[in-house]
Amino acid sequence: MRISKTLEIENDINQLEKVVFFVEDFTSQNGIEQKIINQLLIAADELLSNTINYGYPKGMKGRISIELIVTDKEITIVFTDDAIEFDPTKAATPKVSDTDIMNRQIGGLGIYIVKKMMDRFDYMRKNKHNVITITKKF
Amino acid sequence: MEIKEGRIQNITVLNLIGKIDVNSSKFFQEKFTEVMNRGDKHVILNCAELSYVSSSGLRVFLMFLKSINKVGGKLVICSMSDIIFEVFEISGFVPIFTITDNIDKAVANF
Numbered sequence: 379m380r381i382s383k384t385l386e387i388e389n390d391i392n393q394l395e396k397v398v399f400f401v402e403d404f405t406s407q408n409g410i411e412q413k414i415i416n417q418l419l420i421a422a423d424e425l426l427s428n429t430i431n432y433g434y435p436k437g438m439k440g441r442i443s444i445e446l447i448v449t450d451k452e453i454t455i456v457f458t459d460d461a462i463e464f465d466p467t468k469a470a471t472p473k474v475s476d477t478d479i480m481n482r483q484i485g486g487l488g489i490y491i492v493k494k495m496m497d498r499f500d501y502m503r504k505n506k507h508n509v510i511t512i513t514k515k516f
Numbered sequence: 517m518e519i520k521e522g523r524i525q526n527i528t529v530l531n532l533i534g535k536i537d538v539n540s541s542k543f544f545q546e547k548f549t550e551v552m553n554r555g556d557k558h559v560i561l562n563c564a565e566l567s568y569v570s571s572s573g574l575r576v577f578l579m580f581l582k583s584i585n586k587v588g589g590k591l592v593i594c595s596m597s598d599i600i601f602e603v604f605e606i607s608g609f610v611p612i613f614t615i616t617d618n619i620d621k622a623v624a625n626f
Binding site: 391423474475477482488 | 568570571575603607612
């Protein structure tokens with residue numbers, strides 16, 4: 379079995395609502411368990427907000443495609459964007475062990491959550507596009 | 517997301533409902549500001565009906581804790597689902613927050 383579906387959005391943070399509906403619709407139709415759906419939604423929120431907020435020069439219009447692929451063993455999301463080149467898999471690991479709350483920073487935490495929560499987190503630069511792939515096994 | 521506010525004794529209970537993501541975290545932050553401006557010092561954040569939280573929401577949880585500590589108050593989070601606990605654990609937030617299984621145990625912390 380291999381089923382896939384693609385959504386394309388503009389680089390506007392308000393478009394993320396569309397992505398949530400798209401992922402929820404596709405995953406529930408394919409019988410994915412709720413915990414995995416929520417993990418995918420968190421990862422999509424982190425990656426897309428990062429791309430939209432930091433990947434484009436001010437005022438530049440961009441397109442981002444989100445492809446969902448489900449097989450018997452796993453579900454994959456491929457994000458393809460025309461933002462500036464950036465490999466999130468190489469982002470620095472944030473300090474998560476400091477118990478002094480005044481020193482705690484949120485920067486970098488989102489990508490780190492994706493890294494920890496997903497079974498696969500890959501990046502490639504292809505035809506002037508960033509292609510980010512995340513996979514969660516069943 | 518939606519936030520239903522309640523009160524138990526002198527404790528403000530914020531029932532967080534739905535999803536806290538990059539867009540809805542702004543609403544969560546507004547509510548936090550409102551509660552702090554009102555001078556509330558005892559707050560429970562009830563996550564029983566919260567489906568998930570992303571890092572933009574974690575920022576607000578952290579702001580809440582810092583502000584409440586500053587005024588000598590107390591913040592307790594209760595009834596987290598596995599996935600919310602997982603996000604807190606990955607982020608190293610578990611040791612810095614007071615977290616309980618249910619609302620009764622949260623109330624007992626005050």
